[in-house]
Amino acid sequence: MGIKRVLRWATCLLALCVVGCMSAAPRPTEAMRIQVVDADVALFWQVYDAVGAMDxxxxxxxxxxxxxxxxxxxxxxxxxxxxxxxxxxxxxxIRAYPAYWDSVRPRTALAKDVLDRVEAHLPRFPEVYPRLRPATVYFEVGALRSAGTTREDKVLIGVEMATGDEGVDTRQMPAGLQRFFDGYFASRPLDNLDLLVVHELVHTQQRGERGSLLAQALYEGVADFVARQVTGRLPDLDYVRYGPAHDKEVKAAFVRDMHTNDYSGWLYNSIDNPFGTRDLGYYIGYAICAAYYAGAEDKQAAIAGMIELDYADAVAVERFVAASGYLDEGDAATPPARP
Structure with a gap:
């Protein structure tokens, strides 16, 4: 059986339901609902045991x-x-990395403990963005490709990655994969899982395919920025620390690449850059949003503008970035304040 938790406040209700099935979509007159579904985690481990008994x-x-x-x-x-x-x-x-699966198994059960932290954030979300649309968060066991992504109104969290730590056994993996996972697990992703959920919830509200590094970095930066407004913090990751301390150099390098569609060196864990730091594109996107927000008189409208921007519209993206003033040549030495 799942656990149903309900939060009430003056004008909006977000129900956090850990259930095995979907509720009917709310009508416009009904209260907003955010659901979290974790039934597939237990299902996976049942199947894992059965598969492991087969030759x-x-x-x-x-x-x-x-x-x-x-x-x-x-x-x-x-x-x-x-x-x-x-x-x-x-x-x-499963066949190649049994030590990994056996060691991460008890960690995946810890994902449910994050629900209390997620639940605490949810009332703040519609205060930050009143036009929040319904969404469902699914905790899943994937096959080692993603800790978190979205598809339409669904947030999809890969708990076999998102709950790991340094105790997970990666020794059966190829050297490159082992280096990646050891570095990733050293960042203690479980500690940031509530932030990841909120970050991905922001993505369910955004629209438009991104055709450039600039658009993609802004798309991710908006999710980080709004997640900070909702949760009060940013993830404890290297780009959050490195970016403000090296803003001028990072910004100059980004400007040279931003109109390409090559994300290497900037996004999705690549360290193929002169700085040796992953995901600095997230920092640049966040910094653009921070500058835009700082200059806006109507803060709520600024948040709505970020979320509702059509990221497929290159002109609209450029206009937003220009309005922030962050990439202006004369501003290169002024990083946004670190939270």
């Missing part, structure tokens, strides 16, 4: 497909589609 790979594939991918919630279907997961991805990872 034949084809039998494992058939069982995992039927009893996990086909039997899961709409969130699992969306996660598989978003990340291209197949039964083979799961079975091959």
């Amino acid at each position: 034949d790979r084809q039998q494992q594939l058939d069982y995992l497909q039927t009893h996990y991918l086909d039997a899961g919630t709409p969130g699992l279907t969306a996660f598989a589609e978003a990340k291209g997961y197949t039964a083979a991805d799961y079975v091959d990872a």
